Amino acid sequence: MTSIKDLARHLDISIGTVSRALNNKTDVSQETKSKVLKAAAELGYVPNQAGRSLSKGKTNVIGFVLETDSEGMMQGDLFFIRVFDGMQSVLTKRGLNLVALLSPSNVEPEAYLQQIVARRFTDALVLSSIHRNDARINFLNQQGMPFATLGRSLVDGGQPWLDLDFDGVVEDAIARLTQKGHRTIALALPRNDLNLRHIMIESYRKNIAKAGLQLDEDLMIRISPGDRAGVTLVHQLINMPQKPTAVIYSDHILPFGIYRGLADLGLTPGVDLSLIGVGTRLAAFLTPDLTYYRFNLFDLGVRIAEALLTIMDDPTAAEGRPVVRESVPFTFIEGQSIADLT
Amino acid sequence: MTSIKDLARHLDISIGTVSRALNNKTDVSQETKSKVLKAAAELGYVPNQAGRSLSKGKTNVIGFVLETDSEGMMQGDLFFIRVFDGMQSVLTKRGLNLVALLSPSNVEPEAYLQQIVARRFTDALVLSSIHRNDARINFLNQQGMPFATLGRSLVDGGQPWLDLDFDGVVEDAIARLTQKGHRTIALALPRNDLNLRHIMIESYRKNIAKAGLQLDEDLMIRISPGDRAGVTLVHQLINMPQKPTAVIYSDHILPFGIYRGLADLGLTPGVDLSLIGVGTRLAAFLTPDLTYYRFNLFDLGVRIAEALLTIMDDPTAAEGRPVVRESVPFTFIEGQSIADLT
Numbered sequence: 001m002t003s004i005k006d007l008a009r010h011l012d013i014s015i016g017t018v019s020r021a022l023n024n025k026t027d028v029s030q031e032t033k034s035k036v037l038k039a040a041a042e043l044g045y046v047p048n049q050a051g052r053s054l055s056k057g058k059t060n061v062i063g064f065v066l067e068t069d070s071e072g073m074m075q076g077d078l079f080f081i082r083v084f085d086g087m088q089s090v091l092t093k094r095g096l097n098l099v100a101l102l103s104p105s106n107v108e109p110e111a112y113l114q115q116i117v118a119r120r121f122t123d124a125l126v127l128s129s130i131h132r133n134d135a136r137i138n139f140l141n142q143q144g145m146p147f148a149t150l151g152r153s154l155v156d157g158g159q160p161w162l163d164l165d166f167d168g169v170v171e172d173a174i175a176r177l178t179q180k181g182h183r184t185i186a187l188a189l190p191r192n193d194l195n196l197r198h199i200m201i202e203s204y205r206k207n208i209a210k211a212g213l214q215l216d217e218d219l220m221i222r223i224s225p226g227d228r229a230g231v232t233l234v235h236q237l238i239n240m241p242q243k244p245t246a247v248i249y250s251d252h253i254l255p256f257g258i259y260r261g262l263a264d265l266g267l268t269p270g271v272d273l274s275l276i277g278v279g280t281r282l283a284a285f286l287t288p289d290l291t292y293y294r295f296n297l298f299d300l301g302v303r304i305a306e307a308l309l310t311i312m313d314d315p316t317a318a319e320g321r322p323v324v325r326e327s328v329p330f331t332f333i334e335g336q337s338i339a340d341l342t
Numbered sequence: 343m344t345s346i347k348d349l350a351r352h353l354d355i356s357i358g359t360v361s362r363a364l365n366n367k368t369d370v371s372q373e374t375k376s377k378v379l380k381a382a383a384e385l386g387y388v389p390n391q392a393g394r395s396l397s398k399g400k401t402n403v404i405g406f407v408l409e410t411d412s413e414g415m416m417q418g419d420l421f422f423i424r425v426f427d428g429m430q431s432v433l434t435k436r437g438l439n440l441v442a443l444l445s446p447s448n449v450e451p452e453a454y455l456q457q458i459v460a461r462r463f464t465d466a467l468v469l470s471s472i473h474r475n476d477a478r479i480n481f482l483n484q485q486g487m488p489f490a491t492l493g494r495s496l497v498d499g500g501q502p503w504l505d506l507d508f509d510g511v512v513e514d515a516i517a518r519l520t521q522k523g524h525r526t527i528a529l530a531l532p533r534n535d536l537n538l539r540h541i542m543i544e545s546y547r548k549n550i551a552k553a554g555l556q557l558d559e560d561l562m563i564r565i566s567p568g569d570r571a572g573v574t575l576v577h578q579l580i581n582m583p584q585k586p587t588a589v590i591y592s593d594h595i596l597p598f599g600i601y602r603g604l605a606d607l608g609l610t611p612g613v614d615l616s617l618i619g620v621g622t623r624l625a626a627f628l629t630p631d632l633t634y635y636r637f638n639l640f641d642l643g644v645r646i647a648e649a650l651l652t653i654m655d656d657p658t659a660a661e662g663r664p665v666v667r668e669s670v671p672f673t674f675i676e677g678q679s680i681a682d683l684t
Contacts, residue, residue, distance in 0.1 A: 061463075063441075088446045097457070099405075100442035104430045115439070121403075227623050256627035263629040281569050285598035287605040 011039055062091055062308065063101045063122035067109065067129050080128070082280075083150070086301020087126075094309065096123070110135050117143045124308050126150060130161075132195050148308045150300075152325075153195055160307035160324040162300060164278070166196055166250055169293050169330055170203035173248045173276045178211040181341030182274065184242055186219045188233055188249035196250060204248075219244060223254065230257015234265070237273065245341060249277035255290055255337075256282070270337040279333065289335035300328055353381055404433055404650065405443045405464035409451065409471050422470070424622075425492070428643020429468075436651065438465070452477050459485045466650050468492060472503075474537045490650045492642075494667075495537055502649035502665040504642060506620070507672055508538055508592055511635050512545035514674065515590045515618045520553040523683030524616065528561045528579055528586035530596060538592060546590075561586060565596065572599015576607070579615065587683060591619035597632055597679075598624070612679040621675065631677035642670055 008015040013032070021028045021036035064087070066080060080100075088098050099122070103112040113136050116122065123146070127136055130151030137157035140147045148160040170187070177185050187204045190197045201220060208215050221236060223229045233254070237244050247258070255277065259269050269275060270288055279292030307324035350357040355374070363370045363378035406429070408422060426440060433440050441464070445454040455478050458464065465488070469478055472493030479499035482489045490502040512529070519527050529546045532539045543562060550557050560582070566574045575596070579586050589600070597619065601611050611617060612630055621634030649666035 066442075084444055085447075088444060092446045092448060098444050098446075100408075100444060102426055102430060102440050102442060104434045104440075105427075106434060227626060230627075256624070260627045260629060282598070284569060285572075285602045287602060 007036065007039055011035060059121065059123050060095060061097050061099055061122045062087070062124050062126070062305075063099055063116065064126045065101045065103055065109075065113065065116075065128065067103045067105070082297035083301040083304070086298040086303075087305040088301075089298075090302055090305035090309070101125075110139060113139060117145055124148075124312050126304055126308065130195050131193050132198050134195075146308065146312050148304055148311070148324075150304060151195055158323065160304075160311060161326075162304050162307065162324065163327050164295050164300075165327040165329055166199050166278075167203040168327070169250070169278060170200055170248060171207045172293070172330075172332065174204070174207040174211055176276065176338065177246045177248075177274065178213070179342075180274075180338055182246045182339075183213060184216075184219070184244045184246075185213075186221055186237055186244035186247040188247055188251070188254060188277075189220060189222050190250060191222055191225060200250060216242065218242075223249075223251065228257060230254045230259075231261035231264070232257075234258055234261030234267075234273070238265070238267075244273075246274035246276070246338065249275070252278050252280045252282065255279070255286060255292070259286055270335075270339055274338040276338055278330075283333070286337075288337065290333075291335035291337040292333050293330035294333055295328055295330055303328070349378065349381055353377060401463065401465050402437060403439050403441055403464045404429070404466050404468070404647075405441055405458065406468045407443045407445055407451075407455065407458075407470065409445045409447070424639035425643040425646070428640040428645075429647040430643075431640075432644050432647035432651070443467075452481060455481060459487055466490075466654050468646055468650065472537050473535050474540050476537075488650065488654050490646055490653070490666075492646060493537055500665065502646075502653060503667050504646050504649065505669050506637050506642075507669040508541050508620075509545040510669070511592070511620060511672055512542055512590060513549045514635070514672075516546070516549040516553055518618065518680065519588045519590075519616065520555070522616075522680060524588045524681075525555060526558075526561070526584055526586045526588075527555075528563055528589040530575055530589055530591035530593070530619075531562060531564050532592060533564055533567060542592060558584065560584075565591075565593065570599060572596045572601075573603035573606070574599075576600055576603030576609075576615070580607070580609075586615075588616035588618070588680065591617070594620050594622045594624065597621070597628060597634070601628055612677075612681055616680040618680055620672075625675070628679075630679065632675075633677035633679040634675050635672035636675055637670055637672055645670070 004015055004018050008018045011018065017028060017032065018036055021033045064080070064084065084098060084100070091098050101116060103109055116125070117140070125140065125145060125147040126149070127134075127147060128150045130149050130153050132154055134153040134155050137149065137153055137155045137159065141157040141159070148162070150161070151163050152161045174185060185208070187200060189200060204220065205215060218240070221233065224232045229251075230253070233247070237247060249255070255275055258273070258275055262269055262273060267273065268288070270291075276291050277293065279290055279294055280297070283290045283292050283294075303324070303326075311323060346357055346360050350360045353360065359370060359374065360378055363375045406422075406426065426442065430440050443458060445451055458467070459482070467482065467487060467489040468491070469476075469489060470492045472491050472495050474496055476495040476497050479491065479495055479497040479501065483499040483501070490504070492503070493505050494503045516527060527550070529542060531542060546562065547557060563575065563578060565571045571593070572595070575589070579589060591597070597617055600615070600617055604611055604615060609615065610630070612633075618633050619635065621632055621636055622639070625632045625634050625636075645666070645668075653665060
């Protein structure tokens, strides 16, 4: 790699002159500038920030690792964009840039992360789509890369995390449904091994028991892949021997398929099947009104960025001092998608 | 900045040994490795890719510049994720990483781009949300940064571009609507100065004239900000002195608001108001079936990545040789959202 020093030596002029020539200062003659630029090109001098970041060890870039799984992406997209907005509002004030690192679906998540870390592409990372046993957490810890996670894992890296309160969603939903006389309540689960899936299962078992209902494992249904998941789910539910009167879910796109699936059969949401789960801004478009749980995703972005800055400012924070580890509460939005069976 | 040479001098061992120790090779003793790693930590040696990229002048990163305008983001999100999938499928084969560069809403798009370029963060860029007069195009040209645009501009940087055929959408929509007896056809326009907006206006004027209809400027309506744009639009339309029987649009989220707005008034899409425009996978959730134009966004991603690779492989391609500049055709999806008034 060619440095300014190398250029100066090669041209036999001072480092200061080379630097001023490269920066196009007025106190350097046009002739010298041309000579310097010619030599810079010949010797392969690249006057880039990479050099500066190397010396300071900083990139001023925060990476948000996003898995571009085309299957699940209908889920994540609208969701994360609001989180990004919130993060940006904090990071730009600190002169930090947010980039979304798109982990390709044909590359192992850990291998992708190794590449990112090896290249020292970012100062810190936020991981999403956290798995029950997420190897990425230990890896980042070993690498000394500051990071936070959106979601938690059985693997504890001492990192800050924020999680949406899916446990609370399932608990509140079961309480509301049983209060309205529902006794056969289905649970629609994410397909992959996200930690969220396990949280939902645990909460479902616990709260079905608490409500004095018999646990029926068949009511925990893994949703099918693709856009028609909600439509398929409707068919699954209405064909069960013990037909559920309600379904709880975590995927904010799913109710659109459920509404569509019901409409195709001449059935009405909140009458023929009750549904309640996590919703986003899109929920407001459904008729009849969806009953759902909303999270403030902008605020979630703000908080994850702040949690990350805390450990970046003080890397020892994770060792001893408390880091941010919180479940973000939901807001209940009353709609018309739950039938009163009492 | 501490180099391997500095470490070797400090430890009084050969550069080769230091390098092999840092790379954890088996022909170096554990003792030496520990000594080297300790010195590396003390002297602040950072074994990062920034150094390697500096010498090669390559980052192997392709940036997709995305504007995180929270207003418009309902529009862009689901849209771009599919484009990213397509791009990744091409880029990963070449060992290139795709990152989404999230241009913050409080920073001028050009200023943000200057920062990205100054940092030599990427080997090439793709710009989206192209404006009628887009200063970013000239800027990137001057900087010698290879780039392609998703959309075109009056500013021609000789760059490859791909654009969705919005001209064709408006033309086909007006033809279909007039054939079914519609004479008062509204056009819903994006709020900001995107080039797309101008393409739609031009196509509307041309094809309204071609259909032998009187041009009414009031029928070109700029959609209101926020999620309720579609709902608001319904109210605007039904309160016009010359009530339009149909509306054409480019925003794939808008029909959800229109359906909702009509439902609130007890009106039916395709009966009380006809609608046709650009749709995505979400369109399949609407009842009654939406009549819409679909673009293959994955394929769009593949093609923009390929167009970019062409000019990266041969930077002179833009000077003389043809670059990719194409309007991507739509697929018409027949639904029930257009009333037959004949």
